[in-house]
Structure formats: structure tokens, C-alpha cells
Amino acid sequence: MSTASIESIVSMYASWGSEKYDEEITQLAHALQCAALASRDGARxxxxxxxxxxxIGHLFEIERKNGPDHHIDLRHERTGSEFLQAFFPKSVTAPIAMHVEAKRYLAANEPGYVEALSHGSQQSLEVQGGPFTASECAEFLGLEASADAINLRRWDDHGKVIDLMVPEFDSWIPLLREVANG
Ligand SMILES: [Fe+2]
Known part of the structure; x- marks a missing residue:
């Protein structure tokens, strides 16, 4: 990935990461916690x-002053993954594109899942279409990245701890360079 591309990603988080993600924490804190959880769990x-x-799709919405999609579904998972496709392989972008579907899948299949979601995430589940039907679940599971998307979703759901100390964004730049398209 070119330096310009890395810089455009870093500057998105530098410019808009301090905006709220959920009720309590910022976009940047949420992103860093999700990465730290994935690393702790030994994810590739x-x-x-x-x-x-x-x-990152939420940051584009904030940039456009739309705010997180609690009231209308702006499909942040799609805008984010489409932007990142220019820089990263599908193994990075497909789970991102599917992380809302993974929530809808888990909501349909895991007792207590919805109740354990944050208030904001429960609200967005409704505008995102609610729990999947049985046939939607089967279709989701048939997709190549479904297991990765479910893992990502679990970190997403847990990466909302107030004032947790986690590695900073800059510490992940070498990893971003390593996984980026040549
Ligand atoms: Fe998230």
C-alpha cells in the first residue's frame, strides 16, 4: 500500500476518531479495542x-455529518469495505462487509445475544433489518467469510469498554502495511 493510502486511513481516524461510536466511547477507542481483542484471541x-x-464507513458518515446509522441505515459496512478494497485483499474487506449480517445471524441464533448488545447496537439492529430468517441464516453461512465475520462481530460487540488501555493506532501501521495489496 502506498504511503498516501496509509496516510488517508490514519488521517480519517485522526480527524474523526474522537467522535462518539456508541453512548460512551469514541470511534477510535472502539476500533483500537476491537483490534486488541482480535490480537489477544490469536486472529491472523x-x-x-x-x-x-x-x-471506517462510520467515519465517512461523520465526515459528511450524518452520524452513526441509528435512525436510517446508511450501510456503513458497505461504504467502508468498498473504500478499503482498493488497498486490501478480500480476507480483510469481506468480514467488514459482512459484520452487520453477522449480527443479524447471531441475533437469530444465539439466545440472549440481542439482550446483551449495547443499547445503540440494539437500536441499529432494527434499522438494519432485525434478526435473519432461517433461509437468510443458511445463505449467510454459505458465504466464504461468514466465520471471520462472526469473529469480527464478537470483538465488535465487546470493544466498548470505557477507558480501557490498548495499543495506539500507530502500533498497527506495520501490520496494515504487511496485509495490504502489494
Ligand atoms: Fe463496530
């Missing part, structure tokens, strides 16, 4: 990059 580098960057 592509999936750690996905965890770090999975909500």
Missing part, C-alpha cells in the same frame, strides 16, 4: 486489520 493479521478498520 488480515482479521486484526479488519477489526481495526471495520467501522
Amino acid at each position: 493479521n488480515e482479521l486484526i486489520a479488519a477489526a481495526l478498520l471495520h467501522d
Whole structure:
């Protein structure tokens, strides 16, 4: 990945990362916690990059002053993954594109999952279409990146701890360079 591309990603987080992600924490804190959780769980580098960057679509919305999609679904998972496709392989972008679908899958299949979601995430589940039907679940599971998307979703759901100390964004830049397209 060119220096300009890395810089454009870093500057998105530098400019808009201090905006709120959920009720309590910032976009940047959420991204860093998700990456730290993925790393702690021994995820491969592509999936750690996905965890770090999975909500970059929200930063584009903030840049356009739309705010997180609690009221209308702006498909942040699609805008983010489409932007990142120019720089990263599918092993990074596919789980990002599917992380909302993974929530809808887990909501349909895991007892207590919805109740354990943050208030903001419960609200967005509704505008995102709610729990998957049985046939939507089967279709989701048939996709190549479904297992990665489910792992990403679990880090996403847990990366919302107030004032947790985690490695800074700059510490992930070498990993981003490593997994980026030649
Ligand atoms: Fe997220």
C-alpha cells in the first residue's frame, strides 16, 4: 500500500476518531479495542486489520455529518469495505462487509445475544433489518467469510469498554502495511 493510502486511513481516524461510536466511547477507542481483542484471541493479521478498520464507513458518515446509522441505515459496512478494497485483499474487506449480517445471524441464533448488545447496537439492529430468517441464516453461512465475520462481530460487540488501555493506532501501521495489496 502506498504511503498516501496509509496516510488517508490514519488521517480519517485522526480527524474523526474522537467522535462518539456508541453512548460512551469514541470511534477510535472502539476500533483500537476491537483490534486488541482480535490480537489477544490469536486472529491472523488480515482479521486484526479488519477489526481495526471495520467501522471506517462510520467515519465517512461523520465526515459528511450524518452520524452513526441509528435512525436510517446508511450501510456503513458497505461504504467502508468498498473504500478499503482498493488497498486490501478480500480476507480483510469481506468480514467488514459482512459484520452487520453477522449480527443479524447471531441475533437469530444465539439466545440472549440481542439482550446483551449495547443499547445503540440494539437500536441499529432494527434499522438494519432485525434478526435473519432461517433461509437468510443458511445463505449467510454459505458465504466464504461468514466465520471471520462472526469473529469480527464478537470483538465488535465487546470493544466498548470505557477507558480501557490498548495499543495506539500507530502500533498497527506495520501490520496494515504487511496485509495490504502489494
Ligand atoms: Fe463496530
